[in-house]
Amino acid sequence: MAALFGSRVRKLRTAAGLTQAELGALTHVVSTRITQIERASGARPTLELTRALDAALEADGLLVDLWPYVYREAFPDWSRAFIELSERAKVIDQYAAHVVPGLLQTEAYARAVLGLDVMLSGEHQLEERVAARMVRQERLASPDRPALWVILDEAVLRRPVGGSVVMREQMQRLLDAATQLRLRIQVLPFDQGGHESMGGSLTLLALPDGSEAAYTEGSDYGQLIEGTDEVTRYRVIYDRLRAAALPPLMSLDMIRSAMEGNYRGANVPSRSERRRVAQEQLQQSGGRGLRRDRRRGARPRPRP
Numbered sequence: 001m002a003a004l005f006g007s008r009v010r011k012l013r014t015a016a017g018l019t020q021a022e023l024g025a026l027t028h029v030v031s032t033r034i035t036q037i038e039r040a041s042g043a044r045p046t047l048e049l050t051r052a053l054d055a056a057l058e059a060d061g062l063l064v065d066l067w068p069y070v071y072r073e074a075f076p077d078w079s080r081a082f083i084e085l086s087e088r089a090k091v092i093d094q095y096a097a098h099v100v101p102g103l104l105q106t107e108a109y110a111r112a113v114l115g116l117d118v119m120l121s122g123e124h125q126l127e128e129r130v131a132a133r134m135v136r137q138e139r140l141a142s143p144d145r146p147a148l149w150v151i152l153d154e155a156v157l158r159r160p161v162g163g164s165v166v167m168r169e170q171m172q173r174l175l176d177a178a179t180q181l182r183l184r185i186q187v188l189p190f191d192q193g194g195h196e197s198m199g200g201s202l203t204l205l206a207l208p209d210g211s212e213a214a215y216t217e218g219s220d221y222g223q224l225i226e227g228t229d230e231v232t233r234y235r236v237i238y239d240r241l242r243a244a245a246l247p248p249l250m251s252l253d254m255i256r257s258a259m260e261g262n263y264r265g266a267n268v269p270s271r272s273e274r275r276r277v278a279q280e281q282l283q284q285s286g287g288r289g290l291r292r293d294r295r296r297g298a299r300p301r302p303r304p
Contacts, residue, residue: 001069002040008066010038012057027052043124044070047135071132079222082203082215087139091206095151095188095197095241099161100170102133103140103148104177109170110134112162140180147182151238151245154189157258164263171259178252186245187254195244196237204231204238 013023013034020038021031027049036042037053045053047067054063068087086092094101099113107130114120114129139145152174160167178185188195200218207213214225214234225231246254 001066002044005045005063005066005070006038006040008059008063009034009053009057012059012063013038016057018057023053023056026056044128046131047071071128071135079217081224082217082222083136085205085207085213085215085224086203087136088207089146089205090208091147091149091204093149093204093238095153095202095238096156097153097197097199097201098155098159100152100156100174101150101201103137104150104174105133105137106166106170106173107134108166109162109173112166140183145182149184149186149242151186151188151241152251154187154254157187157255158262160262168259168263171255171263174255175252175259178248184248185251185255186242186248187251188241188245189254192244195241197241202234202238202241204235 013020018026019031020034024031024034027034029049033042033049037045045067047064050063050067053059054061057063092103099105100109102110105113110133111126111130114133115126120126140148157171161170174185177183197216200216203215203217205213205215211226212231212235214231216223216225216234225234245251
């Protein structure tokens with residue numbers, strides 16, 4: 001696909017009577033970058049550069065339409081079919097066993113996770129994959145965004161991928177994302193014990209035609225399941241995980257607790273500091289102070 005993309009750029013450039021240097025000047029890159037694109041060598045073009053090329057060559061969206069097929073080549077073969085289906089799914093249900101799902105990752109967290117792949121050919125391939133992951137997230141802000149339900153294993157919150165600063169930013173991203181109407185986040189705590197999806201992550205996709213697909217993934221493998229009986233079995237597994245996980249509000253409390261306890265920064269107030277400020281505010285307003293009893297519906301404190 002990169003070769004096809006490069007061929008189209010070359011034909012459009014020639015038809016427009018432009019040299020590589022002139023096209024580079026129009027798109028704010030050096031001429032050697034245009035040479036790399038046309039020869040399908042070096043790093044693949046970013047979406048931003050693709051849009052610039054499309055406008056400069058008056059391609060009427062052709063290059064932009066080709067770009068998703070180019071960037072998918074940055075991913076292993078076994079994940080491309082899943083990416084294609086997920087881009088069409090109306091509902092996405094995910095259980096994440098080890099890391100935050102790609103649709104909710106910050107750029108720094110994505111770089112830290114993708115950088116762990118020992119099969120990476122170099123820095124340029126890492127940046128390709130990071131850029132592709134960030135582009136996939138654009139659908140969450142589009143009018144046809146899917147309904148997304150995410151269950152995070154507690155291990156996702158506790159494992160410091162990329163260091164404290166990266167994790168603090170990632171935890172805040174989860175808290176911010178949870179305010180979206182079509183997104184729900186739950187946490188499956190360690191004390192729930194073993195379950196049927198301990199081997200890896202699980203995603204269920206509901207497609208526009210009413211069919212469903214399941215996708216299981218580990219560190220170096222992925223499997224797309226489309227058979228009705230098998231998908232139904234994975235749906236049952238996912239529903240059990242959802243039932244065992246903390247409710248959404250309690251889950252957000254656990255995410256905050258992880259952020260404060262494990263990845264605290266100067267801009268994150270501690271739990272005791274928040275309690276002190278709340279007490280002062282209640283006293284100033286004539287309140288009775290914070291209740292310490294656990295009435296029905298009170299949230300239990302997450303385990304440290």
